[in-house]
Amino acid sequence: MNGVEHLLSGLALPVVGAAGVAVFRYLPNLREGVSLLTAGALFFCVASLVPSVLEGARPGFELLEVMPGLQIAFRVEPLGMLFALVASGLWIVSSLYSIGYMRANGEANQTRFYVCFALALAATIGIAFSANAFTLFIFYEALTLVTYPLVTHHGTDGARNGGRTYLAVLIGTSVVFLLPALVFTWHTTGTTDFRAGGILAGKLDPVPMAALLALYMFGIGKAALMPFHRWLPAAMVAPAPVSALLHAVAVVKAGVFSVVKVVVYLFGTEALGNGVPTDWLIAISGFTILAASVVALNADNLKRRLAYSTISQLSYIVLAVAVLAPLSMIGAVLHIAAHALGKITLFFAAGAIYTASHKTEVSELDGIGRRMPWTMGAFAIGALSLIGIPPAAGFFSKWYMVQGAAASESWVALAVLATSTLLNAAYFLPVIYSAFFRTERVAPRHDHGEAPATSVAALVITAAATLALPFAGGIPLELARAVWGGS
Amino acid sequence: MSVALHMPVLQVVVPLLSAPLAVLARRGSLPFMFTTAAAWFAFATSIALWMEVEHGAVLSYFIGSWPAPWGIEYRVDRLSALFLLLVSGLAAVVLPYSRRSIQAEIPREQHYLFYALFSLCLAGLLGITVTADAFNIFVFLEIASLSTYVMIALGRDRRALVASYQYLVMGTIGATFFVIGVGLLYLMTGTLNLPDMAERLAAERHTRPVLAALAFITVGLSLKLALFPLHQWLPNAYTYAPSAVTAFLAGTATKVSLYVLVRFYYSVFGESLVFRHLPLPEIMLLLSLAAMFVASGIAIFQRDFKKLLAWSSIGQIGYITLGLSFDTVTGLTASLVNLFNQAVTKCGLFLLLGGAVIVAGGSTLERLAGLGRTMPLTSFGIVIGGLGLIGVPGTAGFISKWYLVLAALERGEWWLVFAVLLSSLLAVAYVWRFVEAAYFRPAPPGRPPRREAPASLLIPAWLMIAASVYFGLDTSVTVGSASGAAEMLIGVKK
Incomplete structure (x- = not known):
């Protein structure tokens, strides 16, 4: 098989998997087997593209021309490669996790759940390999819609209201800001292709360019830049595997991935560096980082705390992009992978705690580390990575961001990074402390140990990966560097 | 001869x-x-x-x-x-x-x-x-x-x-x-x-x-x-x-x-x-905007889904006349494409709804509650058609919206761009009234647990819905003819 065939099968596999899940809806074991198998095959497919992409190959093809000059087309480049690798790899783990979680909690409509999950991955892979912004937009919207049934999975009033916020913010921002930005880009340049060096360079004056950038940045609501962040906590009504894979990895990373892609391949960092006002983006992302951290600090609900932590971590990436220094860009790309691994571990742990003990609040977690040592151990590793303590993955991405900010003398960015590290520590460390070093105040309603084995296995794997990522043959770093090598 | x-x-x-x-x-x-x-x-x-x-x-x-x-x-x-x-x-x-x-x-x-x-x-x-x-x-x-x-x-x-x-x-x-x-x-x-x-x-x-x-x-x-x-x-x-x-x-x-x-x-x-x-363009522009916002707004508050779709049609006519009021090739193209796509989508929706009415016994949202479970094919089709009304990419409605936004941009009128897009969010609100009724509420007592509309109703209805998706992916017929007609009409008189 050559690159194009791998790419094609990578796009088709999750859809085929979704159909397979639907076919075997009356045979749960087979159904979950199909899900797991599809995830494995997808990862294999995506991973097999890595060597050739690192050598400089950029396989791609055009699917169809929707309107004159506007095609649905795909092309593999390093940034999308990394995103697809992270999403498909973690899909395997989260499928494993889902099996334990969904069965132990006796969730209804599991077939719908697995079908939508596979379709969400299909949309994510579509986003990762889009060759132009038009294609990206189509899959971006598709991702919102196929994740809606997952967010509202429980069908309760709470789920319905969460779903409303989810849709209102994501559809609202994409329709009102992102779509006109896209049409305007097309109107100005006659293309929406992602090209090295950008397509807008020299086509617009600095001020309209900054305005267009603002439309893109706020239009990509999945990056959860304040004030359009409310959908993420609202999405926490979903079952834990959804929060873990979609709202720590696929959906939110699709947001920041699009941000990086738009800045690098539509605007071009050089064009933006040429007198285009971008300080406001540093200010807004910096504010989002700090404000979300403060909210996380005060949130007692564990998933809510994690959601606000995600909002803050996403803005790290936006901030690093806004600094426009090459090193901070590498940091931004690495952070996509590092945060994904760390945060999915944390969400897995939160779901495992819920499955085993039905606890959802941070204040209930005293002494739980003794009952669930593996889970809380993994939680600790994930949290330390997000705080940025070596040798976990989060340290390296932050290191590059700090260097980039220092190199471009962006003191505001540096101050934000320093302060937020302290805040991260302040909202994660107490959880770890009370889990391991305090004694249980109230005996749990039922005596419990760890969550089901598949769930625990999943979170141990991701925790281990968090520690292993920096040593994984440097593939993420090479891919991140290749983004600047031109495509 | x-x-x-x-x-x-x-x-x-x-x-x-x-x-x-x-x-x-x-x-x-x-x-x-x-x-x-x-x-x-x-x-x-x-x-x-x-x-x-x-x-x-x-x-x-x-x-x-x-x-x-x-x-x-x-x-x-x-x-x-x-x-x-x-x-x-x-x-x-x-x-x-x-x-x-x-x-x-x-x-x-x-x-x-x-x-x-x-x-x-x-x-x-x-x-x-x-x-x-x-x-x-x-x-x-x-x-x-x-x-x-x-x-x-x-x-x-x-x-x-x-x-x-x-x-x-x-x-x-x-x-x-x-x-x-x-x-x-x-x-x-x-x-x-x-x-x-x-x-x-x-x-x-x-x-x-x-x-x-x-x-x-x-x-x-x-x-x-x-x-x-x-x-x-x-x-x-x-x-x-x-x-x-x-x-x-x-x-x-x-x-x-x-x-x-x-x-x-x-x-x-x-x-x-x-x-x-x-001052005809100005008048038409104002009336179109009023239709887009007022009629779509009224649609949100309907209890009868058929009436809701009817009000949505009045709102959609606003988009069509808006494109006309621009008096540009792109505007007229947008208008004609919108008209065609809207006709196909609405026809499909009303056909599906007709089947639902026969089985559920009425078209009020209370009657249609729980339809997602009892008539999955019908209600899924209505959702797809609804997404077309909203203008989600991959449906015909998206193509219409794209051209309308492009036409407004060509005139350099950003406020119109935002007006068009904001009003299209109203469509999300009224389409989601059906989604929430069909998928979040239990079916009213007395409805057979699982019965689809007869195939003779479902097949034509789904044909229209499929067409509304097809025209969102292949626009050679719609955009081709519409832009051709627009160029002919506006070009000849210049």
Whole structure:
């Protein structure tokens, strides 16, 4: 098989998997087997593209021309490669996790759940390999819609209201800001292709360019830049595997991935560096980082705390992009992978705690580390990575961001990074402390140990990966560097 | 002479003849067969015509071989071909659907009347589209309208009578205004042939009677096409008419009136008179915006889903007239594409809803609660159609929105861009009322646990929904014809 065939099968596999899940809806074991198998095959497919992409190959093809000059087309480049690798790899783990979680909690409509999950991955892979912004937009919207049934999975009033916020913010921002930005880009340049060096360079004056950038940045609501962040906590009504894979990895990373892609391949960092006002983006992302951290600090609900932590971590990436220094860009790309691994571990742990003990609040977690040592151990590793303590993955991405900010003398960015590290520590460390070093105040309603084995296995794997990522043959770093090598 | 030469006239004559045949046959399935055969014939003919004019040719057909200014001319160009395709295509899909659908809604002894009226209506709509004679347009407009009034009155609900009466009064006023306008034009030019009229008007363009004619024609047709605030007849007519009638009307009646308006503006009066010397674009822009926001806003608060869709149609007409008010090639393209896509999507939605009404026993959102479980195919289809109304990428509605935004951007009017997009969010709100009713609420007691609409209803309905997705991915027919027609209309007059 050559690159194009791998790419094609990578796009088709999750859809085929979704159909397979639907076919075997009356045979749960087979159904979950199909899900797991599809995830494995997808990862294999995506991973097999890595060597050739690192050598400089950029396989791609055009699917169809929707309107004159506007095609649905795909092309593999390093940034999308990394995103697809992270999403498909973690899909395997989260499928494993889902099996334990969904069965132990006796969730209804599991077939719908697995079908939508596979379709969400299909949309994510579509986003990762889009060759132009038009294609990206189509899959971006598709991702919102196929994740809606997952967010509202429980069908309760709470789920319905969460779903409303989810849709209102994501559809609202994409329709009102992102779509006109896209049409305007097309109107100005006659293309929406992602090209090295950008397509807008020299086509617009600095001020309209900054305005267009603002439309893109706020239009990509999945990056959860304040004030359009409310959908993420609202999405926490979903079952834990959804929060873990979609709202720590696929959906939110699709947001920041699009941000990086738009800045690098539509605007071009050089064009933006040429007198285009971008300080406001540093200010807004910096504010989002700090404000979300403060909210996380005060949130007692564990998933809510994690959601606000995600909002803050996403803005790290936006901030690093806004600094426009090459090193901070590498940091931004690495952070996509590092945060994904760390945060999915944390969400897995939160779901495992819920499955085993039905606890959802941070204040209930005293002494739980003794009952669930593996889970809380993994939680600790994930949290330390997000705080940025070596040798976990989060340290390296932050290191590059700090260097980039220092190199471009962006003191505001540096101050934000320093302060937020302290805040991260302040909202994660107490959880770890009370889990391991305090004694249980109230005996749990039922005596419990760890969550089901598949769930625990999943979170141990991701925790281990968090520690292993920096040593994984440097593939993420090479891919991140290749983004600047031109495509 | 071969039959192919007579296609423009056969297009109208065949459905017109199937009406008396249906009445004569009366019993059994003959009326259904005559009408369906006529509709399919019309559809096949319109495809053939569309292919002939697709590359810019114009077909002229002189009735009884009387040459143009004296005899009646039938004229097919890219604009009329697109509408012929739309009207006959919808009829070809709705008719097979109607057979099962009217069994539940219309007493058996009136079935032949339904088919006769449907044939008349189809002949009228196709006639309007194909003729190049101003008075002939009026005649066909009346044929189509009168048959429509009766078809609406066939509805089972007694309120259908009032709805039909309302429409009759408003529609007649509209037709009267139109014919007064045509009369004034005849007075000034002494001709009824549209191209001839356009030539003779060149000298008299700014005289008072011509301006009065323009005003009468605009207002009369605005009534027919339900431009806000002349839309009051529409919600009740759509809600209480039989499902098949609603589906057909929603896709054709208002759309063909819009065709006449475009025809008169560009092919008769000329754009410089309509759009530069009068404040018509500004007025139309304001009314369109009002339709987009007010009607869509009202749609959100409807309890009856059929009525909700009817209000949504009024809102969508706003997008169509908005594109028209721009008076640019892109604007007119947006308008025509929107019209086509909207017709297909709405028709599919009303067809699906018709099936749901038969099984669930009503179209209120309470009745439709839990539909996601009991009629999964129907409700999933409605969701897809709803996404088309919102304009989600991958559906036909997205293409319309894209062109409308592009047209607004070309004029450099960012506020209009945001107005269009903000108002499209209202569509999310009203579509989601159905989603939440169908998927979050339990079914009302007494509904069979799992029963789909009969296949004879589902297949045509899903065909339209599939078409609405297809036209969102392959736009060579819609955008190709629409931009071709727009270039022809605007280019010729420059």
